[in-house]
Amino acid sequence: MVRLITHNLLACHVKGCTSNNFPLKLQDVQIALREAEFNEDFLRGFIPRLEWGALVQAAREVGDDSLPAEVPEMLDDEFLKQLHHVLLEIHIDEGSMVCPNCKHVYPISSGIPNMLLAEHEIG
Amino acid sequence: MPNQFLFVFAQAHEDFRIPELVSIAELHGFELAIPDNLDCSRPFAVLSLEKEEHARLLARRCILIRSVYEFYSRGSSYDDLHERNRAARPKWEKYVPDTSFKFFVNGYNQSIPKARQRQVIEDFSYMGFLGKIDLKTPEITMGCFEEYRDTTGTTRQKHEGDGNFREVYFGRLLEEGSARSLIKTFDVKKRQYFGNTSMEAEISLLMANQTLAAPGKLVYDPFVGTGSMVYTTAYFGAHVFGSDIDGRQMRGKSQVPGIRRAAAQYGVEQRIMDLCTFDVTQNPWRCGGLFDAIITDPPYGVRAGAKRLGRKKGRTTPVFPSEPRPCVDDQPYIPPTKPYELSDLATDLVLLARYLLKPGGRLVFFLPTVTDEYQELDIDGMLCEGMELVANSLQDFGAWGRRLVTIRKTSTQSYGPPTFKPTVSGPGDAPVEHVPAHRDFRGKYFQGFKKDHEDSVT
Secondary structure (H helix, E strand, C coil): CEEHHHHCCECCCCCCCCCCCCCCEEEEEEEEECCCCCCHHHHHHHHHHCCHHHHHHHHHHCCCCCCCCCCCCCCCHHHHHHHHHHHHHEEEEEEEEECCCCCCEEEEECCEEECCCCHHHCC | CCEEEEEEECCCCHHHHHHHHHHHHHHHCCCCECCCCCCCCCCEEEEEECCHHHHHHHHHHCCCEEEEEEEEEEECCHHHHHHHHHHCHHHHHHHCCCCCEEEEEEEECCCCCHHHHHHHHHCCHHHCCCCCECCCCCCEEEEEEEECCCCCCCCCCCCCCCCCCCEEEEEEEEEECCCCCHHHHCCHHHCCCCCCCCCCHHHHHHHHHHCCCCCCCEEEECCCCCCHHHHHHHHCCCEEEEEECCHHHHHCCCCCCHHHHHHHHCCCHHHEEEEEECCHHHCCECCCCCEEEEEECCCCCCCCCCEEECCCCCCCCCCCCCCCCCCCCCCCCCCCEEECCHHHHHHHHHHHHHHHEEEEEEEEEEEEEECCCCCHHHHHCCCCCCEEEEEEEEEECCCEEEEEEEEEECCCCCCCCCCCCCCCCCCCCCCCCCCCCCCCHHHHHHCCCCCCCCCCCC
């Protein structure tokens, strides 16, 4: 059930679509909140891998504006709890992700995104 | 001198035993010296560990451990055993004054008659334990194991050859192996959702151990199928991503995807990070260096063939889905796929792992091999700069077998994604350096692994 952490790792991979292909725009999404276990080490380890701006933007698109625009210097408990919620507890069950560049639509059905490409889109 | 422990192993998947021990020791960050002469065809081994706690950790996580004992003595006869046990007195002296205890005798490859069991136990009377005998809830349990040679295939009387053992071991029970019962927990037959390619529970658990799965880690299965390895890996605390070219494998028939239903049965649903449908050769990962481990059982063409996006040779006119595509039967557009040759897949998988793994991360996967043709070079030839072989364990099925290969990313450099270019082979091509035995495994399997392929269908 596409979590925002997953959304933050997926880029459009259509042949030739190499710029402005991330982040995928969320469209007509159905959101569900599901509790997840909190693991501080995991979060701290993952922050360097995140595209922060894209995460903040995606969170706003689904109606959560709790994250600061920049990663704070001090990673306190409150911030990590918020990050945990945004990354792991917001699920997109239905809807689609659209490439901002080539407009390819990746549909999400019962929480599984279909990232397959059509024949003319592969290298 | 470090402490010695007597390990009693399950006599199954012998080739997986040492890699599992070494992996779990590495996971918990302690030293484990494996003696050079360790014989895995025998179920007993005496290993040295710095702390008793280390032995307990192994017993709680290793699938192939039946139980662990504090080692007191061994011998090829009871005279030997008792002499050494007397010398080991400092180890057991503290239990003499007031500890309730129980003794038992066990035979491997032999059942020992009740009368002699009693005699063997009586012979330990010199230890002079003063505590009370308690068969139900003793404070300590002393185990004595007689190991006999395998007599499978011969006929003999019951108890014939009794006492004529190869070696006898004696120690105090430290911990029963508790991970072994997970084989029942993850029994595929009791699973909410499985398919014809689901991996058996014991091997799925062994694979999960090879990945060093633990809380806070992120693991990826690029050929997730029905998710067999996802459940065991998540059970050990890791978060798992799964992807597959065929979404139907992950979903099954009902609304809630099958993998999620089975994960919920094991209480690990929250650790399934996400499932995605895509072809790993056309993958949408934004960057590399994401995962602590990659675990997978790639399709090798016997029950399910590997596919990649593209069109089979001979069908050259591509059909472009027009926009909007006329919907014939309400089904979404399904792009064409073509076969993904196994040796290409294996080579690509190592390169993909080098791209997607964090430094020190592990790639754990199965590779089928033809027993007569297999050479070490088959595996070594797949390795590339920055990737190092950790373990290679064979599960033998006779004419063929499959090898559980564990590879570590040793390099801290970041590498780009692989090109996934198929190796073209045909008449007129430059000869390739080495053709691995798993190349065209499917063809060989269905020809019954015949030596000459002259009679094969052209």
